Amino acid sequence: MKIFFTKVPDPIIRLVIVFGVFFGVILFVRGFVIPKELKEKGIHRTSAIERELASEIHYAGSGICAECHDEEYDLKNEGYHQKLSCEVCHGPAMEHTEEPDDFTPPAPRQRKFCPECHTYNPSRPTGFPQINPVAHNPLRPCIDCHNPHDPKPLTVPRECSACHAQIAITKAGSHHVMLECTVCHDTPDEHKSTPRLIRAGKPVKRDLCASCHDKDSGVKEVPKIDVYTHGEKYVCWQCHSPHMPEVNHE
C-alpha cells in the first residue's frame, strides 16, 4: 500500500483531494441545503399544490345552511331570490358552520344594502327589478316592506310600468297614451313571475295596426293608409315605433 502511494505523484494526490472536497460540497448542498421542492422536475409542483389546497375556506356554500335553517332556505328557494346563495347577503359563514354559537353571520338590515343590486343603472339588464333609492320610500329600511327571503312587490304588479317604466314614460307622451299595453302585447300570466323566461309577445301580423290605421277602418281621427300594400315585407313596428308614433305633420 505504501509503495502505491509513493508511486502516485504528489500533485495528483492534491488534485484528488481538491476534487473530493469539491464534489463533497456539491453533494452536501444538493442533499441538505437545497429544499426538496426545488429539485422536482415535473410540471406538477406537489408542494405548491399542497400549499394551495391548505388555504383557508371562508365561504361555506349554501347547501350546508339548509341543515339548520331549513325554513328560511325553503322560503328563499321558492321566491325571486332562489338563485341567491345565503352568503351573498350574510357574508362568509364557514366559521359559523364550525362554531355556530361563537360566530353569527351578520344580517344586513340597513337601507343602504339592497340598493347595491337594486339601484337603477342603465347598464343593468332590462327586467331586473331596479328602483331609484332617492324616490322609493326614502329613509325606510327595505325589510320594512319586503321580506328578503321572499321579496316581492307589495302588490303583484298590475301595471306593466312596474318593470317597464321607461316604455311607460315614453308612451305617456305619445298618441298611443290611451292604449293599454295588452292591446298589442299578449302577456302570459307567467310573465309576471318569470319575466325573462316567459316573454310578452309582439304582433306578428299587420292586422292589429290595420284595425285602426287601415284606410277602410271606421275609426276616426287617426292617420290612415292602405296597410296591406304599404311598406312591403315589414311588420308595422319594425319601421314605426308604436310607443312613440310619429307626430302628425299636417
Next chain:
Amino acid sequence: MNRRNFVSLLSQLLVFLPFGGTFGAFLKSADKSLTAEAVTGQRYAMGIQISECIGCGRCVVACKTENNVPRKPFFFRTWVERYIIKKDDEVIVQSKDGGVGAFTETVKEKDILRSFFVPKLCNHCDNPPCAQVCPVGATFQTVEGIVLVDENRCIGCSYCIQACPYGARYMHPEKHTADKCTLCYHRIKKGMLPACVEVCPMQARVFGDLNSGASPLARLKRMKNISVLKPGLNTKPKVFYTDLDGEVR
C-alpha cells in the same frame, strides 16, 4: 488495447446510438399518466353570461375575502368592467374599485347607445404566455388545466404581469410575488364552487368541468353563442363569455 483497436471498438459501438433515443422515449412513456389524466380527468373552466350580470361587485368582494387579496384597489383576482357605448360611438370602460360597491353613473342616459358589465378574471389559458416568460418556472399548469403560481419559486420580476394579455395578474404588495386567480383551487378540489360563482346573485358565472358533458359549463357551451377574449392571440383561454359585445377588449 492499442489505439487502432480502441477506435475500431468505438465505431462499432456507434451502431447502438439510435437505441438511446428509443430508450429515452420509453422513459417518457412511463410518464404517460400525466397526459392521460389531462384527457380523461377534470378540466375546470368558467363561463360568464354577460346578459345576466348586474354589476353588483359581489364576486369581487367574495374573491378578496376568500383568497385574502389586499383590500386596497388595484389588487384584483377578479374584477368587473362597465362598458358604455355612446351614441357617438365613443366607448367608455370603467372599473372603479374593480366594481366593488356597484357603479355610479357618469354618462347621461340619453347619450348611451348600449351598456353592459363584463366580469373578468384569469383565463387559465391552455397556452399561457405568463408561464412561457417566467424565468424561474414559478408559473405552471396543473393537470386540471389551472394556471398557478408557486410563490416559493417566484422571484417577483413581474415579467408575467407584463406578458398577460388580459391583465389578470398583480404584484402582491406583502409577499412581493406575482398573484392571480387560482379558480379557487382549494375549494373546487373539495367539490365546492369558486367563491365568485358561489355568491353571484344572477348566476351569471358558471363553473364546471369541460370534460364532463353534464356539467353546467358544458351545457352552457352547447346552448349559447360562446366567445373568448382576444382569440387571435392563440392563448386558448378557458373563460367562455356569452353575448360578448365586439367592443370588449
